[in-house]
Every structure is written in structure tokens, then in C-alpha cells.
Amino acid sequence: MSAAATRHRHRGPRIEASEARQSGYFNIGDAAQATGVSAKMIRHYESIGLIQAADRTFANYRIYSENDLHTLRFVKRGRSLGFSIKQIEALLELWSKRGRSSAQVKKLALQHVDDLNARIAEMQAMRDTLQDLANRCHGDERPDCPILEDLACAKGHDQKHP
Amino acid sequence: MSAAATRHRHRGPRIEASEARQSGYFNIGDAAQATGVSAKMIRHYESIGLIQAADRTFANYRIYSENDLHTLRFVKRGRSLGFSIKQIEALLELWSKRGRSSAQVKKLALQHVDDLNARIAEMQAMRDTLQDLANRCHGDERPDCPILEDLACAKGHDQKHP
DNA sequence: ATCCGGCTTGCCATGGTGGGAAGGTCAAGC
DNA sequence: GCTTGACCTTCCCACCATGGCAAGCCGGAT
Structure with a gap:
């Protein structure tokens, strides 16, 4: 030793x-x-x-x-x-493999890009809705509020209102 | 309990x-x-x-x-x-209170909008970086890959490069 | 009387991170 | 030597929001 x-x-x-x-x-x-x-x-x-x-x-x-x-x-x-832990696991695996193809790496990356884009779109939709509601809220001492009305209304606003 | x-x-x-x-x-x-x-x-x-x-x-x-x-x-x-559960708790509280001011509701909503915007920006930055790296990756059978190089490099790419 | 579907509670898992307790270790100062 | 403080170790708990599973009641229809 x-x-x-x-x-x-x-x-x-x-x-x-x-x-x-x-x-x-x-x-x-x-x-x-x-x-x-x-x-x-x-x-x-x-x-x-x-x-x-x-x-x-x-x-x-x-x-x-x-x-x-x-x-x-x-x-x-x-x-x-x-990247998630699992994705990083895969990337580490590819990193260590000399026989990897860059196509594999690219595929992982682009999948993650898609995932990010989906989440971004989702959050933008939330933000836009909320921003719109906030714009229509006078924000003073009175209790009337389009934001609460939207939350409370429950009339078909589970989706975008067509 | x-x-x-x-x-x-x-x-x-x-x-x-x-x-x-x-x-x-x-x-x-x-x-x-x-x-x-x-x-x-x-x-x-x-x-x-x-x-x-x-x-x-x-x-x-x-x-x-x-x-x-x-x-x-x-x-x-x-x-x-x-909205988080805690935020909804606050919104429910306001909803039930007749003496609420719409300003309180609006404040909560706009805080959440800020939060969403921050998270959106963060994810967009990730996506842009990744998209850029993927664009520069030929994605074929060869092992050379800018994506892995970026991950492996560790040279000052911890944040946005100004 | 029996059966199926719904209800009850309770525990475990996810993902990624932080917090903390209880105890061992190291290096420095006396 | 011995104390002290900063580090390390393991283990458990918490978050947030949700799903799943299991064992055991209950309801109504057959």
C-alpha cells in the first residue's frame, strides 16, 4: 500500500x-x-x-x-x-463514449429545445392572460376586479374564450 | 397538527x-x-x-x-x-373579503406576471444557447460536437457572455 | 346476498434542492 | 498534550403539486 x-x-x-x-x-x-x-x-x-x-x-x-x-x-x-438529471446522465454517457455520433447529442439537445419552447409558450399564455386582466383592473380602493371575476366566473374560461 | x-x-x-x-x-x-x-x-x-x-x-x-x-x-x-397554492390562498382570502381593494389583487397578479416573465426569460436564454449550439452541430456520425464541447469546456460559460 | 364502483385513509414516489442533527476528523493555537 | 472551530460523514425532513396503490368501508343495482 x-x-x-x-x-x-x-x-x-x-x-x-x-x-x-x-x-x-x-x-x-x-x-x-x-x-x-x-x-x-x-x-x-x-x-x-x-x-x-x-x-x-x-x-x-x-x-x-x-x-x-x-x-x-x-x-x-x-x-x-x-437539462434534467436523466438527460445529463445520457449526455455524460455520450461524452465518455468515443464512438458516439454527434447526431445523438443533437437529438437530445433539440428534444430539450422543444420542451423548453412548450413550457415557454405555456407560461407566455398565462402571462398574457394575466397581463390583460391586470390592465383591465383599475387597481384602486374599490373591490371590483376583473382578475377575481375571471377566477370566480367559471364560465368557459378553462380554455381561451372564443 | x-x-x-x-x-x-x-x-x-x-x-x-x-x-x-x-x-x-x-x-x-x-x-x-x-x-x-x-x-x-x-x-x-x-x-x-x-x-x-x-x-x-x-x-x-x-x-x-x-x-x-x-x-x-x-x-x-x-x-x-x-399561481402557487399560497398565492391562491391569498386570492381566495381577497375574494371572500368584501372590503378588499382591487389594488391588492392587481399587485398579486402583477407579481406573478413578473415571476412568469423572469422564468420565461431564463428559459428563453437556455433555449437560445441550445439552439445555437445545435445549429453549429453537424449532427452526423462523427463524434465532434459543439454541444458536448460547451458542456465539457467549463471556460467561463457559466453565465451569459456579454 | 352479492357485486361493482366509489369512497375513506395512509403511505410512497416524483425532481432537485435546502436544512439540520449527531457524530467523526483535521489543523491550528495554547 | 488539549481545546477549538471548521470541516466532513450519514441520515432524516421539507418543499410543491401531483399521481399511484392498497386495504377496507359504503351505495345501489342485480
Whole structure:
């Protein structure tokens, strides 16, 4: 467990904390800081199998290599583009596969674009309806209010009023 | 056992099922059908105190009056406009208050419009970035892919690039 | 009397994140 | 040495809104 083991420590046996530091490994807190993924979420991603289980020190601390940070940043970027965990799982898979086709990646991305567009349209419809109602609401001390009337009315406004 | 339990008193004494039918009361299933709110969610809304606890028959079946259906439709409409449960709680409160000012309602609505606009903008930014990356991805059998490169790169693409 | 469909409660799951408790570890200061 | 404070560990709970399933009553029609 000395030189030979140290060499193969990638996903390998536990090492000592100080040694890990010297070898350029990071605590989970440092990894969180460096990647923008909270320590909480790093553990979570590990627990659901999105990322490989981190190596540990003898004291059971997780340690992260530069490579691990790279993966975490990938995940972070994927999340900030709105991909779900499952989609990121697929993207990580493709990322690691040399035999991937860019068509596969593009398909995933465009599916997500479609999803985003659908959600955007839905929210725009809500916003437009509400903005319209708000425009017609005088917004003073009187209780009369088109907004409440719409909510209360229940007359065929489950859909757009034709 | 705080708010929900406190509100767990019914509005009237229990009556018999057939009598309830005759008096124009509805089962939860009928109420669900009539309002578009699932029976599950009606019970949930009751349990969290969003709506008053329904009256019951002797056999403990919930029964709903036309008035109750009106409230349920209000909630349904609010949800379909994207209001949160808490916001709907506030709207219901205002709806029931005669002394309300339309300004209060309008304020709530416009806050929600702002919220929607923020979320829309966020999703549009995601979509635009992704669409752009997808446009630059040839989408063929080769592994080279700007999308994966973006995700993997980690060079200052955490936010919009000004 | 039996059967089916509806009702009741209660628990679990989703997705992604945060909060916190209870306990172990490390490094620095005395 | 020993204390202290910052870190780490696991585990559980909460959010929001909804769906699903299961075990066990009830209603009305056959």
C-alpha cells in the first residue's frame, strides 16, 4: 500500500488525507467551491449514480481529482441549461463514449429545445392572460376586479374564450 | 397538527347520503368531474387548509355544494394561470373579503406576471444557447460536437457572455 | 346476498434542492 | 498534550403539486 498503490489510486483504495492534498486532490467543500455544485448536491449526484462514487481518505472523506471536477462542471453546465438529471446522465454517457455520433447529442439537445419552447409558450399564455386582466383592473380602493371575476366566473374560461 | 387540524371542523352536522343527493350535493368524484380538480387534489387542498373541510354524510363521505364547486373552480383556474397554492390562498382570502381593494389583487397578479416573465426569460436564454449550439452541430456520425464541447469546456460559460 | 364502483385513509414516489442533527476528523493555537 | 472551530460523514425532513396503490368501508343495482 505504498508506492504501487499510490500509483493506481484512481478509483482505488483509500489514501491518507495529507497525502491526498499533496497529490492535488480536493475535499468536497473545495470541489463545491471550484465547480459551483454544492457539497450537498455532489453527494446527492453520487448517491443516485449520476457520477462515480468518489475515492475516500482513510477517514472516509471524499476526495476529488481535477478530472472529477471536470465532470462536476459538465453536470453544472447541463443543469444551468435546464437539462434534467436523466438527460445529463445520457449526455455524460455520450461524452465518455468515443464512438458516439454527434447526431445523438443533437437529438437530445433539440428534444430539450422543444420542451423548453412548450413550457415557454405555456407560461407566455398565462402571462398574457394575466397581463390583460391586470390592465383591465383599475387597481384602486374599490373591490371590483376583473382578475377575481375571471377566477370566480367559471364560465368557459378553462380554455381561451372564443 | 397545526393549521390543518385546527381547521378540521366541519361546517354542519352530518346528513344522510340519499338526502344529500336530493339536496343537490355532490360526491367528491362528481365534484372532481364538475370542476376538473382531481378527487386526490380536492382532499389534498382540504388537508392543507386551502379549502374548508367538506361536510360529510353519516358514512363519512365528503359532500360538496354548488358553492364549494365554485371555490374549487376558482382554485383550478388559479392553478391553470400558474399561481402557487399560497398565492391562491391569498386570492381566495381577497375574494371572500368584501372590503378588499382591487389594488391588492392587481399587485398579486402583477407579481406573478413578473415571476412568469423572469422564468420565461431564463428559459428563453437556455433555449437560445441550445439552439445555437445545435445549429453549429453537424449532427452526423462523427463524434465532434459543439454541444458536448460547451458542456465539457467549463471556460467561463457559466453565465451569459456579454 | 352479492357485486361493482366509489369512497375513506395512509403511505410512497416524483425532481432537485435546502436544512439540520449527531457524530467523526483535521489543523491550528495554547 | 488539549481545546477549538471548521470541516466532513450519514441520515432524516421539507418543499410543491401531483399521481399511484392498497386495504377496507359504503351505495345501489342485480
